[in-house]
Amino acid sequence: MVEPLNPDLLLPCNVQDEPQVNDMFAAIQDKWGKLDILIHCLAFADKDFLTGDFSMVSRSGFNQALEISAYSLIQLSAGAKPLMVDGGSIVTLTYLGGVRVIPNYNIMGIAKAALEMNVRYLAAEMGPMGIRVNGISAGPIRTLASSAVGGILDMIHHVEEIAPLRRTVTQTEVGNTAAFLCSDLSSGMTGQILYVDSGYCIMGM
Ligand SMILES: NC(=O)c1ccc[n+]([C@@H]2O[C@H](COP(=O)([O-])OP(=O)(O)OC[C@H]3O[C@@H](n4cnc5c(N)ncnc54)[C@H](O)[C@@H]3O)[C@@H](O)[C@H]2O)c1
Numbered sequence: 583m584v585e586p587l588n589p590d591l592l593l594p595c596n597v598q599d600e601p602q603v604n605d606m607f608a609a610i611q612d613k614w615g616k617l618d619i620l621i622h623c624l625a626f627a628d629k630d631f632l633t634g635d636f637s638m639v640s641r642s643g644f645n646q647a648l649e650i651s652a653y654s655l656i657q658l659s660a661g662a663k664p665l666m667v668d669g670g671s672i673v674t675l676t677y678l679g680g681v682r683v684i685p686n687y688n689i690m691g692i693a694k695a696a697l698e699m700n701v702r703y704l705a706a707e708m709g710p711m712g713i714r715v716n717g718i719s720a721g722p723i724r725t726l727a728s729s730a731v732g733g734i735l736d737m738i739h740h741v742e743e744i745a746p747l748r749r750t751v752t753q754t755e756v757g758n759t760a761a762f763l764c765s766d767l768s769s770g771m772t773g774q775i776l777y778v779d780s781g782y783c784i785m786g787m
Contacts, residue, residue, distance in 0.1 A: 597624065597654035607661040617665035619764045622658055622674040625651040625727055627690045633732030636688045644689060651693035655700045659708070659715065669712025671764040674701060675756070676717045676775060678783055686732035698775055705773030714772035716763045721751045721779030746781035 593606040610617055627647035631639045655674050662672065679687030680694025698717055705715040722728060722737045731737075741750050759778045762768050777783050 597650055597657060603657065603661060607665065610665060616667050617662050618668070618670050620658060620662045620670065620672045621760060621764075622655045622672065624654065625675075625690065625693065627651065627688075627693065627730070629730045631689045632730055633686050633688070639689045644692070647689045647693045648696055651690065652696035652700060655697055656704065659704050663708060663711070663713065666708075666711065666713050670714070671768075672704065672708075672713065672715040673760050673763045674715075674717045676701075676719045677722075678719055678777075678779065680719075684737070690731070701775065702773045709772055714763075714768070716768070716771060716773070717775040718756060718759050718763070719775050719777045719779065719783070720756045721745070721782055723750060723753060723756070741780060741782050744782060744785050744787060745779065746784070749780055751778050751780055 593609050594602055595606050596602055627650075628643045631643045631647070655672075659672055662670065674697060676694045676697055677687070677690070678684060679691040680698050684691065701715050701717045708715060721741055722734060724734065724738065728734050738750050742748060756778050759776060763771070763776070
């Protein structure tokens, strides 16, 4: 059974608010003195740029999507690194739209491409400290964030028709893979992107 979150242990973390992020890491240092796991599970792009022509994205829309969705992994990993004194595991969430053109994913695809390359550079830097960095490329799931992407329901139905497992994945399946990546069962893995997408990515359509 999953324990409910203790609200007293929640720390605010708006990645655009540098002092708040610093305060969060300081609070972790004060209370626990170390960190074992960082799950980077956030993304944002202006809804206006998640539909229509990709080339219509503005400079500010591009910068905002990349800052919140990709730079934040570097920012949070840098904050976590000195706290991961016994090694650690950093996991981020990405999507197939970072390596292939997916209708309407647009600017978020560029952000995910940057995020996936961040995984490799961070893994190379932090491996000698015993810190592993990996990504999970999840199939489409209806959430608040994904609802902003135009045609998300069509994408989900497409996966149900095409993917080898003939269904989409669940949040639990993605969470189970994150648990695997944070455990010693994956101790030999770093810098990888694991696809949890019912096998959709192997198909040619
Ligand atoms: N839902 C999908 O189909 C799907 C598929 C593949 C990957 N992902 C990825 O999974 C991750 C989680 O998304 P989700 O679909 O579970 O949606 P979600 O709406 O549950 O999560 C998005 C989170 O981003 C946070 N966020 C946005 N701006 C932030 C900021 N400035 N600072 C800190 N946090 C901020 C929000 O508070 C929210 O908790 C994202 O990286 C998303 O791209 C989702």
